[in-house]
Amino acid sequence: MNSLTLICAPVMADTVQQMVTLMIKSKECGADLVEIRLDHLKLFNPLQDVPFIINNSPLPTLFTYRPKWEGGEYEGDEGKRLDVLRLAMERGADYIDVELQVADEFINSITGKKPENCKIIVSSHNYQSTPSVEDLGNLAVRIQSTGADIVKIATTAVDVTDVARMFHITASSQVPVIGLVMGERGLISRILGSKFGGYLTFGTIEPGKVSAPGQPTIKDLLDLYNFRHIRPDTKVFGIIGKPVGHSKSPLLYNQSFKSVGFNGVFVPFLVDNVRNFFETYSSTDFAGFSCTIPHKEAALQCCDEVDPVAKSIGAVNCLIKRPNDGKLLGYNTDYIGAITAIENGLTGTNFTDVRSGSPLAGKIFVVIGAGGAGKALAYGAREKGARVVIANRTYDRARELANVVGGDAISLSELESFHPEDSMILANTTAIGMHPKVDETPVPKHALKHYSLVFDAVYTPKITRLLREAEEAGAIIVNGLEMFIGQAYEQYERFTGLPAPKELFRKILGEH
Template sequence: MDTANPLLVSGLKMAGDGSEMRKNPTLICVPIMADSIDKMVADMAKAKASNADLVEIRLDSLKNFNPFEDLKVLIKECPLPTLFTYRPVWEGGMYDGDEKERLDVLQLAMELGADYIDVELKVAHEFIKSINGKKPEKIKVIVSSHNYQNTPSVEALGNLVAKIQSTGADIVKIATTAVDITDVARIFQITVHSQVPIIGLVMGERGLISRILCAKFGGYLTFGTLEPGVISAPGQPTIKDLFDLYNFRQLGPDTKVYGIIGKPVGHSKSPMLYNEAFKSAGFNGVFVHLLVDDLAKFLQTYSSIDFAGFSCTIPHKEAAVKCCDEVDPIAKSIGAVNCIVRSQSDGKLFGYNTDYIGAISAIEDGLRARYNISSITSSPLAGKLFVVIGAGGAGKALAYGAKQKGARVVVANRTYERARELADVVGGDALSLDDLACFHPEEGMVLANTTSIGMQPKIDETPIPKNALKYYSVVFDAVYTPKITRMLQEAEEAGATIVSGLEMFIGQAYEQYERFTGLPAPKEQFRRTMSKY
């Protein structure tokens, strides 16, 4: 990493009491996109109260705009440094008028005391030439380029930076679009080696990590919105999440990156769980959402030891077995990996399965509670008929775990052939999902759903009709968003003891946290954190 870059130099080190005091120099900017001056002034005050460093005032969002009077008010009333942007339609903005008038407004903002102005590369040469000799010393001109289609090659990005620099820009801004999460690596590469202040961001959900990890790789600023969804570009997090969820101020060049790999992945509560625990333990790591399409490509691209460990969820658990250099024997026999740890000595990837431990122990607790069993030496699953819905990674883990505990396993899956395949491995029986409704050879069975059926946003879905649930004593659902799925609600109404996916989630996270950090899992804190959601 280029530590000569002044943007990468950490400020404060460890405090005397051992708490982390280091702050990165990356600024947090709140975009102000109101349609009236009054609302903009109110939003500026909110940005100040949210501990933002500056605001970006999007003049193109205003419905009525009197430049001279309104700019004076905005600059005078703003409690933070101001960045003025007047984005035209041709660069993804809302201004659709005369170009000379638009650039005159930006020059007027500069003369009235703005701290930054953002001008597009297409007109930057002409604009910077026109303000030559008039530019106050304190003002910084950001020259920006937006690509709403893709993220070019490193070579093309390097040429783009040089082109922006040649305009006389004080700060370079590049915003590209993530077609794949690996696109973000090219922006990181450009950012970390830049000899000039640079804002490098990648738009869209696959680009989210660019907005968080820019603090690690030396970006000049990132954007955080006041409210979810009120964004100036796709994929912006809220300022609250930057501070409270990602501990943004504490990220630096030496911060280790962890994350939850999945598709979809935005619903996952893992970042809440791990980041809070990292913060409490003073562990220099950050845990992020990683929307991954191709696991092998992702792991090859982010191969630095800085990317130190990953939780793995649907649909990548089985592919993860092939992507690791070494796989734990239990994970290998299950055929699914949900925890990947990168060795800090040689960069090798080690794969584990912690799903079955978390889920099986939660189901056993449910059985003990139902039948008032005090013994913990033998498993209450022994001899039980255990029905697993789903033959993917989590299904394999539960079928294997139940078999280990002495249960008789039945696998139900949409595709009968996949159910049969897994059933053969664990010495069980197979059903198609359609046949599950009529399957009740005995009372008091255990049911475990390991599919995503019933997960947000499709919360009205369920893998099994309500009338079939009366044959089960304990019903478990691996889905935990929502906490009580339709299946669990109907199972409870049918008289079953229910076990939420949250129990599995917390249980499997204990071991992952310990593998990631080498520290004991803060079990009580995990439970407190998850009780909020």
């Protein structure tokens, strides 16, 4: 329906004066309208306060007086509640939100009295799940039949694939629809409104001060996701992972897309089941993906074609939807980024001289972890002539990978006493030490003196406990940001067909 989705700031405060302050702030943040949540007011005199709010709002107003039974705060008399909404309408509110359960009664009571410029939003909230497309469609028809000007359906994401059903409703509806899916798995429903025809989305003024689970800030919508540039023909890219909220990829790619005017948006997909994800988001509108822990191996099984290097590694971290036939192509750019960063660390340069061979040749290269990233580093180190040793919590998985790459295997507990020689190289590819568990480390400090270089694929925090202790033990350290940047160059080029803006990448990550 609508190609320009509005941003609405929910305004929740104890007093009317605080609300006015927040409304002014909403405008400064870039909101298009404000939702006045009357049910949050501790002191409220409707006859005096409603006109005061309307007269002092710098933006169009949407009045909501949400009862407890629909997830709000109001517990009083229903008749009085609806009287207040009628008052707001009469005094010049731009939108009124009423719940489906009382919509027929409310709309019948205002027949012939509704001002021309006031729109009635009839809303339904499901805090448990997201119904089937058929049930959502029937619900939209039921809401429309009340005489609503705008249909609002808010559901809850149990899985990221639930959002696709809501996109179907907003994209195919002939009337304005606000379709939102709550929770972290539903975040994309709030970002991609303009692509799939949503009437408005909610963005908060401050992080954490939300009126429903999973709301982003207005700042993130505008600055991180370039919300005003998203159109029906915008290509969607994203990072598939679990967890995924820590990722810097949306920041990196969206700023880079914007800098060259590339019509794409990059979003986080919190994915539980990779196969379900790809089967659901099969259209070429979803054009490319970065893939992170723990899905790199499972994602390979979903590809129609896999690059030979990725096949050897047994994991993909970059997936592209081929535009002409929609086939899913898998690549691995992890090992390039990581191995280059480690070589650069050893030589103290950004330019390894290919003719003189790799500084990894002949060195013992210990990889912690036998997942997708572990496989990538083991493969890359072996290609460079290193002697590879895999250390993993479960020895069988370490042995399995060691057999594939022609290396040796030890259990993680053996790593502490493993030092056949000094000047070894250590690469952690597990999530040990990643935010929020920043006090964890895979190797005790005293064992780090046998390594000349220690690399950690974790990049939140930038300096993990492992790296801090390795530096104290005298090793060169290389953080996961270097691997992240290296693999991101190639992914960007595959996503866009354009050369990666390398200086911009470093600048963005340096600032954040």
